Amino acid sequence: MKNYILNKKYWASITIIVMMFVSMLFNACDNNDSSDGGPITISKVFLEDVNSSVPDREVSFARLGQLIRVEGTGFTGLKKVYINGFETYFNVVFVSDTSMLISISKNTPTIDADPAVRNTIRFVNDSNEAVFAFNIRSAAPKIISISNTMPKAGEVITVSGTGLTEVKKVVFPGNIEVTSGITSDVKGEFFTVTMPAGVSAEGGSLLVESANGGVYSPAYFNFKKGVILDFDGLGSHGYWGSGTSMIQPADLLSTAAGTGNVSQGKYVPHRPARIASFAAATNRCSETWTAGNGVDNWRAQLTPYIPASTPLDQVALQFDIYVPTAWTNTGFLKICLINNFNGGEWTGATYNYVPWITSEGKVVPFQTTGWQTVTIPLNKFYSYSKASFIFDDVLKFREAATYQNFGFFFENSDVKLTNVTGQASEAVFASSATSVSVSTDNWRIVSLKTPTYSDFPN
Structure with missing residues (x-):
């Protein structure tokens, strides 16, 4: 029995x-x-x-x-x-x-x-x-994204999600409370708030209190401890040789750019001014790297804040991007966990960022008025997308690499839709020559861990 x-x-x-x-x-x-x-x-x-x-x-x-x-x-x-x-x-x-x-x-x-x-x-x-x-x-509110997770004090950010009605208070890392100047969407799909001064550089979650109750964002807001390269002293820019593709210090820009969320010191144009346009059907059109061996030490820098045992779907790469004119139909950014790729790969420890193709497979021109944050969970990188991994798997992979530089390529080869959406499709977007302007800054590794908000904390 x-x-x-x-x-x-x-x-x-x-x-x-x-x-x-x-x-x-x-x-x-x-x-x-x-x-x-x-x-x-x-x-x-x-x-x-x-x-x-x-x-x-x-x-x-x-x-x-x-x-x-x-x-x-x-x-x-x-x-x-x-x-x-x-x-x-x-x-x-x-x-x-x-x-x-x-x-x-x-x-x-x-x-x-x-x-x-x-x-x-x-x-x-x-x-x-x-x-x-x-x-x-209504149902408990939910935060889906934040327009810029490392803004300057005084800049306005947009927090998107569901159930974000009548937001009355936002608590920033460092217990900095904002209760005024908050504008809420009547449907609860977003609200705007101004970044206050004094937010903790160790970052963390936003706590949002609305008519539907409270909610936390992931713990990625203002996480400056996770910056691996900002071209202004956090992290080290790596470069070598005299090839056309290599982004050199002279290629970096520091002129103010963007409206609303503006540039922060130096940043990298992935098509530097010395290159008028990128030809069709070409890869590794430009490349930007961290310094790599003997300089990059993700384990020492990051694991005090993001334990090595963290599931990889709870760790992400973030960077800020500025695209002042429409980017569509051709070109993408290849993100490389190490320096061991020739370009054109849709496999391995890489991820190809193609923002002008939606998850539904539609082409929507991508353009920004100011700098906005891109968040890519590390389990989206192709080597780590088919099974469960932890952050330590990425750390060990980088530590075992011959060249430990982390970097971005701008690529301009044909794009198969199935490679972007993961769904079966015969569609191919043929590349064409492009002079699109794409800049990035503040490359960082962040935690996606989200504190649980309880209606009844006792």
Whole structure:
């Protein structure tokens, strides 16, 4: 005979169901009689969540789709319940005179509810009604991207995601709070905020508080400890020989560029001024490297902040990019974890960044008005995309390499759509000569670890 051990959460859920059923069994019939019902009072609301350590928790708010238990008096004869003005179904089997269960419909309006009834629950019988103030939130907010994760103080950034409605506070690394000058999209798809002074150079997550609750960003904001090359003293620029493709110090630019988020000191133009255009069907048109052997030491620099045991999908390369004119139909950046590639590869420890092709396979010209951040998880690099790896696998690979330089090529060969999207396709984008201007700066390795935000931190 098998032994079954029931965990605490299971027992908690069974206990709640049994107690509710017993307490309601003696009263359910009253809800089906012709009684007009007496006065209604509401005292408390509880969130019912069998997956929580507190499965029956008194709360002051709940989210769409959640089950709540309402305590009060006079529920006998209850006919209607309106949440934010939305008539909400309830099962009379789970109604007693002093308690009831009701699920908040996902169709309930939240920020678009009539202000007169927003954040209220209205209970109605034939002769009486009661309105109880109670906060109704949409699904928990989510941050998908940040337009620039290493801006200057005073610059405006855009945080994109879902559920980011009525953002009232943003806490930057270093516990720097911003509560003014925040502009929220009415649909909750983004908000803008100004970068304050004093943000920690060790970086971390943004904490965002909105009408739908709080949410953290990944821990990649202002992570200057992770910079491997910024052309201004963090990291070392490597270069050698006199070939046309090699980006030399004289090729770097320092003139102010961009609107909104502007350039920060020196940066690299991947088509330097001495090259008028790149020919079609050519690879390694330009190349920019870190110094490599004896200088680059990712393990010593990064593992105090990003443990070597971190899953590779939680570690990313970030860089800032500026493309003032439309980039489309030809050309891409090849990112190389080591210096051991000739160009044209779609395999190995490389990743080809083709921003003018969307994940759906559509061509959309790529252009920026200012500098914006690109984030590429390291498990997107081809050598690491087919199985699970940890950060230590990348560190060991680089440490074993003959040439440990990290770098970028600008390439201008034909692009097979299947190589970009991973989906079967015969489509090929034939290359053409291009004089597109693409610049990058602030190459860095960052953590994608995202702290968990709890509505009930206790």
